[in-house]
Amino acid sequence: xxVIIIGGTSGIGLELxxxxxxxxxxxxxxxxxxxxxxxxxxxxxxxxxxxxCKRVDVTNTDESQNTLREIITNYSDLxxxxxxxxxxxxxxxxxxxxxxxxxxxxxxxxxxxNVMSIILxxxxxxxxxxxxMISSLAGFxxxxxxxxxxxxxxAMMNYSESIYNDCKKNNIYVSIINxxxxxxxxxxxxxxxxxxxxxxxxxxxxxxxxxxxxxxxITFPFMMSFIFKTLRILPKPIFLFLIxxxxxxxx
Numbered sequence: 001x002x003v004i005i006i007g008g009t010s011g012i013g014l015e016l017x018x019x020x021x022x023x024x025x026x027x028x029x030x031x032x033x034x035x036x037x038x039x040x041x042x043x044x045x046x047x048x049x050x051x052x053c054k055r056v057d058v059t060n061t062d063e064s065q066n067t068l069r070e071i072i073t074n075y076s077d078l079x080x081x082x083x084x085x086x087x088x089x090x091x092x093x094x095x096x097x098x099x100x101x102x103x104x105x106x107x108x109x110x111x112x113x114n115v116m117s118i119i120l121x122x123x124x125x126x127x128x129x130x131x132x133m134i135s136s137l138a139g140f141x142x143x144x145x146x147x148x149x150x151x152x153x154x155a156m157m158n159y160s161e162s163i164y165n166d167c168k169k170n171n172i173y174v175s176i177i178n179x180x181x182x183x184x185x186x187x188x189x190x191x192x193x194x195x196x197x198x199x200x201x202x203x204x205x206x207x208x209x210x211x212x213x214x215x216x217x218i219t220f221p222f223m224m225s226f227i228f229k230t231l232r233i234l235p236k237p238i239f240l241f242l243i244x245x246x247x248x249x250x251x
Contacts, residue, residue, distance in 0.1 A: 002026040002075045006058065006115055007085030009033040009040060012134060012182060015204035016082065021046045026075045030056040030067065031085075058085045058111030059103075068118040078126065080211065081119050083112050083133040091148045101148045108152035112159070120163070124170045131167065132175040132211055133160060137219065139178065140228045143243065153178075164216065175211060178219040179203050196221045 003024045007013045009031035020027050027049050029040060037053040044051050052075070056067045072078070087107035091100055112133060123129035138146050139153030160176040167174050181197045198221065210218035219225040231239055 001077055001079040002028060002071075003080045003082070004028045004030065004071065004078065005082045005084055006030045006056070007083065007134075009036045009053075011084075012179070012200050012203050012207070013082070013084035014040070015200045016084065016207055018044065019204055019208040020049070022048050024049055024079065026050045026052060028052045028054065028071055028075060030054050032057050058114055059106040061114050061117075064111070064114040065118050068115065072118070072122050078119075078123065078129055080130045080132065081115070081123075082211075083115055083131075085111050086134065088149050090145050092145065093147060104148040104152050105155075108149070109155040109159070112156060116163075120167075120172075123167075123172045128171045130173040130175065130211065130214065131163075132177060132207075132218075134177045134179070134207075135160075137178050137180050137224060137228050140232055141239070141243070160216075173214045173216075175214070175216055175218055177207055177210070178217075178225070179207075180221050180224040196224050 001024050003020050003026070005013050005017050005028070008017045008029035010033070013031070014029075017027060017029055021044060025048075027044070029052070031053075032055060034055045037055075040053055041051050052071075054067055054071070056064055058064055085107055087104050089100055089104070091097060116131070119131065123131070133156055135156040136149070136153040138150045139155075139157045142150055157176055157178075160174055164174045182200055182203045183197055203220070206220050207218055219229075231242065234242070
């Protein structure tokens with residue numbers, strides 16, 4: 001049995017990787033930070049789990065596909081593939097940075113598609129497996145200062161819904177993971193108060209338990225999840241009136 005975590009060199013991805021030590025034959029960690037590989041291998045060293053680290057830039061289609069083909073050849077019987085790669089930078093509504101928008105979409109959504117272009121056909125042939133993708137509560141609806149990040153996460157949510165039934169027919173589980181604020185290098189950029197902020201380790205525990213139960217929707221923390229899901233069904237005029245109080249904006 002093999003587990004692949006894409007974007008597993010830091011944050012939630014790395015903490016989640018630790019949960020699979022001793023529970024899988026091969027734990028394959030993919031990411032761009034090659035300088036972290038020796039430390040990760042040393043930290044995760046385990047007698048019963050083979051730790052493999054490989055460099056991959058998810059925005060590079062050829063590199064992503066070739067690396068995944070190599071992994072499939074050498075470490076067959078894939079049980080779980082987690083897409084944890086992500087890019088976030090706060091943006092100003094009236095300062096439209098095209099490069100920032102492109103990079104956000106390329107990493108958060110098109111990187112996922114680059115990965116799935118190889119993983120989905122293989123899991124269909126295998127007739128089993130589990131795909132998990134880490135989105136965000138920011139994908140539920142538009143938030144101030146998130147006109148780049150939010151839509152990229154909304155695309156992930158829509159994609160997971162689109163492939164769910166086709167995957168189910170082929171005995172492939174799909175999970176969409178929507179965390180609230182988790183303390184990582186990405187959220188360290190935020191200058192506003194982040195309610196219910198939690199550690200990456202705690203987030204990984206919640207995700208791991210959800211994946212073990214093969215849950216489709218892993219959204220947390222509970223209170224933020226409840227608020228966001230409630231706001232989502234409100235009439236738009238009420239929703240737009242309330243949303244302006246949720247995140248401070250200087251625009």
